[in-house]
Amino acid sequence: MRPTLRTFWAILCAVPLALLLLLVAPSVVSLVGYYLALMGCLLLLDGWNCPKEANLRFEIIEPAQIFLGETAELTLAVQRSNGTPAPPVLAAVAVNDVLEQAAQTPVIIPSQTGEAVLTLTPRQRGMAELPTVWFRWTGPLGLMERQSVQSPDLTVPVLPNFQRAAKAASDLMGAAADEFGPRAFPRHGEGSEFSSLRDYMTGMDPRTIDWKRSARYRGLLTKQYEAERNHQVILAFDTGHLMAERLGSLSRLDHMVNAGLVLAHAGLKSGDRVGLFSFDSEVHFYVKPLRGVSSFSHLQHYLARLTCSKTESNYTLATTRLAEVLNRRTLIILFTDFVDTTTTELMRENLSRLAVHHLVVFVALKDPYLKRTADKAMTTTRDISRAATATALIKERRLLFSNLRRQGVICLEPDEAHLVSAMIHQYRTIINRELV
Numbered sequence: 001m002r003p004t005l006r007t008f009w010a011i012l013c014a015v016p017l018a019l020l021l022l023l024v025a026p027s028v029v030s031l032v033g034y035y036l037a038l039m040g041c042l043l044l045l046d047g048w049n050c051p052k053e054a055n056l057r058f059e060i061i062e063p064a065q066i067f068l069g070e071t072a073e074l075t076l077a078v079q080r081s082n083g084t085p086a087p088p089v090l091a092a093v094a095v096n097d098v099l100e101q102a103a104q105t106p107v108i109i110p111s112q113t114g115e116a117v118l119t120l121t122p123r124q125r126g127m128a129e130l131p132t133v134w135f136r137w138t139g140p141l142g143l144m145e146r147q148s149v150q151s152p153d154l155t156v157p158v159l160p161n162f163q164r165a166a167k168a169a170s171d172l173m174g175a176a177a178d179e180f181g182p183r184a185f186p187r188h189g190e191g192s193e194f195s196s197l198r199d200y201m202t203g204m205d206p207r208t209i210d211w212k213r214s215a216r217y218r219g220l221l222t223k224q225y226e227a228e229r230n231h232q233v234i235l236a237f238d239t240g241h242l243m244a245e246r247l248g249s250l251s252r253l254d255h256m257v258n259a260g261l262v263l264a265h266a267g268l269k270s271g272d273r274v275g276l277f278s279f280d281s282e283v284h285f286y287v288k289p290l291r292g293v294s295s296f297s298h299l300q301h302y303l304a305r306l307t308c309s310k311t312e313s314n315y316t317l318a319t320t321r322l323a324e325v326l327n328r329r330t331l332i333i334l335f336t337d338f339v340d341t342t343t344t345e346l347m348r349e350n351l352s353r354l355a356v357h358h359l360v361v362f363v364a365l366k367d368p369y370l371k372r373t374a375d376k377a378m379t380t381t382r383d384i385s386r387a388a389t390a391t392a393l394i395k396e397r398r399l400l401f402s403n404l405r406r407q408g409v410i411c412l413e414p415d416e417a418h419l420v421s422a423m424i425h426q427y428r429t430i431i432n433r434e435l436v
Helices: 005-012 014-024 031-049 162-173 211-217 252-269 293-304 315-325 341-354 368-375 381-406 416-432
Strands: 056-061 072-080 089-093 107-109 115-120 126-130 133-138 144-150 154-159 188-199 221-226 232-238 273-279 283-290 331-335 359-363 410-412
Touching: 005 014, 005 031, 014 031, 031 144, 056 133, 056 144, 072 089, 072 107, 072 133, 089 115, 107 115, 154 293, 162 252, 211 221, 232 252, 232 283, 232 315, 252 273, 252 293, 252 331, 252 416, 273 293, 273 315, 283 293, 283 315, 315 341, 341 359, 341 381, 359 416, 368 381, 381 410, 410 416
Parallel strands: 232 273, 232 331, 331 359, 359 410
Antiparallel strands: 056 072, 072 115, 089 107, 089 133, 126 154, 133 144, 188 221, 273 283
């Protein structure tokens, strides 16, 4: 328990009061002593009536999760142990860098309701930490105050915003996309899995006619096939330092995580099994392929933990470890980026070995800075040097893509605005053609 700022100013007022009395009426200057004695009595009285921490019950209700780009509410409640209303309480919360620092602004918990709400706004994916909560209240006169420091060590996952990414994909691809409809729609086409029979019509492939059933039906019937399900898909994320570069409002990694979320949901909903793999200079985690839409939240929580490191990516270690854990042909979608020629050559060698037994999709976002620098009007020798370097880097990227395609790797280089639609389109093409 300690005096409040009000007490400080009330006692400080005794100084000018004493000076005034000395100038005007020195005989009554002793009134200042009575004033200070009265203040002492009021302090004791206020401290006696200020509720003790043991007589108050504090409650902190954190949200289960927060989606990036949205807000969530943290509820702080206080009441007396006997159930009567508590005095007004000033509360403050400490947060880490995952949340906006505005969440640390103190709020008043009124005695009428006994609770207040703090708005939590995420800045990035990760685990939002709330290690400490302070509660401070005063006595009836506001002269003495007590403080309680709670250490709940709360953690709230900040998850990638799947709904926003899915909406963007729906807008780009059309609202009738089967991955975002109410149920998975059979993917008819040149698959190997029998789906149904239908009447033969002019223009159909005669090889699809089922002659035995046609004889019973006394009319020509053709077999319809759909793409086989139960494929194994691995979303591999490079979390090296290059992935921290920001393109628009998000980093490269965030753009790719959003695309991976939509792709994971589409794969799970269509009957495939989806797993995760994360690496930079070392392998961080491997999530075995899971089946069913109910597994989506599990994958979403793992993707929320992805953060960019300050190290170089080790493609040799990553591809070797991934090849060891995969026991069947798998669609591997690698989200990464590269700059120098040494990294490019190591990447090509390791991906070519991985592509012998698996279908690899190499995804790297376009670098708008390289394009702008190469096309910029050159007025100085520095501009010429920069344009030459940018042009050389663009040629190296094209050469890598050309070499990877010759070795059976599918390469994608969309801009960030079309990444989701490009990934879904490529996934559909692969599955419908049964390339896995």
